[in-house]
Amino acid sequence: xxxxxxxxxLVDLGGVRKPVSLALVPEAREGxxxxxxxxxxxxxxxxxxxxxTLALFAEMAAQQAAGGEAAxxxxxxxASAALR
Amino acid sequence: MKYIxxxxxxxxxxxxxxxxxxxxxxxxxxxxxxxxxxxxHAIARYGIRELLxxxxxxxxxxxxxxxxxxxxxxxQVIGLALGRGAIVCTYGDxxxxxxxxRPGPDGQAGRGEGLSLIKAKALGxxxxxxxxxxxxxTVARQNPDREVVFFAIGFETTTPPTALVIRQAHAEGLRxxxxxxxxxxxxxxxxxxxxxxxxxxYGTVPIDGFIGPAHVSIVIGSQPYVHFAEEYRKPVVIAGFxxxxxxxxxxxxxxxxxxxxxxxxxxxxxxxxPEGNVAAQRLVASVFELRERFxxxxxxxxPYSALKIRPEYGxxxxxxxxxxxxxxxxxxxxxxxxAILRGVKQPTDCKLFGTVCTPDNPMGSCMVxxxxxxxxxxxxxxxxxxxxxxxxx
Numbered sequence: 001x002x003x004x005x006x007x008x009x010l011v012d013l014g015g016v017r018k019p020v021s022l023a024l025v026p027e028a029r030e031g032x033x034x035x036x037x038x039x040x041x042x043x044x045x046x047x048x049x050x051x052x053t054l055a056l057f058a059e060m061a062a063q064q065a066a067g068g069e070a071a072x073x074x075x076x077x078x079a080s081a082a083l084r
Numbered sequence: 085m086k087y088i089x090x091x092x093x094x095x096x097x098x099x100x101x102x103x104x105x106x107x108x109x110x111x112x113x114x115x116x117x118x119x120x121x122x123x124x125h126a127i128a129r130y131g132i133r134e135l136l137x138x139x140x141x142x143x144x145x146x147x148x149x150x151x152x153x154x155x156x157x158x159x160q161v162i163g164l165a166l167g168r169g170a171i172v173c174t175y176g177d178x179x180x181x182x183x184x185x186r187p188g189p190d191g192q193a194g195r196g197e198g199l200s201l202i203k204a205k206a207l208g209x210x211x212x213x214x215x216x217x218x219x220x221x222t223v224a225r226q227n228p229d230r231e232v233v234f235f236a237i238g239f240e241t242t243t244p245p246t247a248l249v250i251r252q253a254h255a256e257g258l259r260x261x262x263x264x265x266x267x268x269x270x271x272x273x274x275x276x277x278x279x280x281x282x283x284x285x286y287g288t289v290p291i292d293g294f295i296g297p298a299h300v301s302i303v304i305g306s307q308p309y310v311h312f313a314e315e316y317r318k319p320v321v322i323a324g325f326x327x328x329x330x331x332x333x334x335x336x337x338x339x340x341x342x343x344x345x346x347x348x349x350x351x352x353x354x355x356x357x358p359e360g361n362v363a364a365q366r367l368v369a370s371v372f373e374l375r376e377r378f379x380x381x382x383x384x385x386x387p388y389s390a391l392k393i394r395p396e397y398g399x400x401x402x403x404x405x406x407x408x409x410x411x412x413x414x415x416x417x418x419x420x421x422x423a424i425l426r427g428v429k430q431p432t433d434c435k436l437f438g439t440v441c442t443p444d445n446p447m448g449s450c451m452v453x454x455x456x457x458x459x460x461x462x463x464x465x466x467x468x469x470x471x472x473x474x475x476x477x
Contacts, residue, residue: 038215038238042302
């Protein structure tokens with residue numbers, strides 16, 4: 001995401017660059033990932049959280065492939081992804 | 085696209101599916117409602133139903149903004165375009181929503197084929213598809229001698245942009261711009277479903293938990309769902325729109341049911357916080373206030389389920405500006421959209437599905453938007469139900 005004048009920014013949507021309003025996410029900075037709805041960014045995407053969720057999926061798939069039992073509560077995806 | 089493709093990995097999806105199959109209890113039925121049309125679409129498009137064990141059933145909810153628009157609202161906006169000469173700006177997916185036939189010369193309800201915005205446009209109405217509410221404002225600036233009405237529909241995701249353009253119009257002193265506000269609220273619709281006879285009497289619509297909306301929750305946060313978990317003892321898991329998100333949310337719901345828990349959990353932590361987008365919420369509260377009642381297609385009149393424009397911005401309220409009075413219009417007798425939106429029926433239960441009613445020529449609203457249960461099933465799933473028969477030579 002790249003800032004233009006005022007609230008406008010140029011957002012790279014999978015290679016297509018589109019002007020999007022940042023009026024609803026004033027905290028957005030250059031390079032951030034934003035979630036766009038009808039031409040407006042409505043929220044920011046937390047890259048660290050995204051990686052954490054993906055890591056949990058991978059971990060679970062590995063366990064499943066190993067034919068392991070259900071994960072203990074401490075590494076349970078539910079516990080880590082629960083409401084914070 | 086970054087942070088999208090990763091959440092569509094087929095091997096991981098099968099891994100989560102295997103885990104769900106391991107954890108569901110023998111003989112137990114699990115019925116979960118995905119409230120949001122974005123999830124309905126994802127479930128159909130990625131074949132998620134096929135990945136789930138027999139005991140898990142997904143029920144489509146009413147969270148498709150186009151689907152819940154009643155005929156009476158489309159009639160109002162067609163009336164403004166055809167009868168009052170206004171330029172109507174609208175999101176593209178409302179264009180095909182069926183409306184009433186054109187009134188006869190005596191002003192009485194017409195008898196012919198029902199109109200839609202796209203048919204009204206063919207009759208000469210000035211109706212323009214816009215990508216964003218800001219585009220409607222541009223049309224108003226470019227046409228100072230015409231009335232320009234923005235047909236504002238949608239849940240909490242499209243409401244903040246509408247609030248922004250109303251404030252902008254106010255700041256610029258635009259005199260020819262107004263908004264027909266049909267914005268609706270997710271929590272009131274969920275309450276309405278939980279209070280319905282079908283759910284309360286636990287017969288026709290058993291609901292063991294909800295997949296909470298993705299984008300709506302970015303705006304409102306996860307806190308508004310705590311009430312449903314506590315008061316109605318229903319687990320809620322907020323999920324992103326990608327297939328792995330939906331699979332993971334189903335697994336989390338199965339676990340809550342197995343443990344006898346009813347909590348709000350958040351699978352979509354990469355975008356949803358407990359409090360949501362507070363700046364957007366403040367903006368919405370400054371421009372809109374609750375409507376006492378609003379008609380939803382399928383759900384009927386739901387108290388305090390929608391928004392109207394505050395008196396301070398009354399000059400931008402199309403209902404006030406044009407002296408509109410809402411008149412409800414019943415759906416086509418054969419159309420099952422109402423029952424489908426309440427989770428009572430499935431698209432294939434409808435006689436019109438796939439015969440007279442198709443995405444090209446929809447009879448009911450659920451066949452219009454790609455998020456509608458009927459359109460999603462028609463586009464991705466309708467041949468699955470047809471048994472494969474081997475023909476012996």
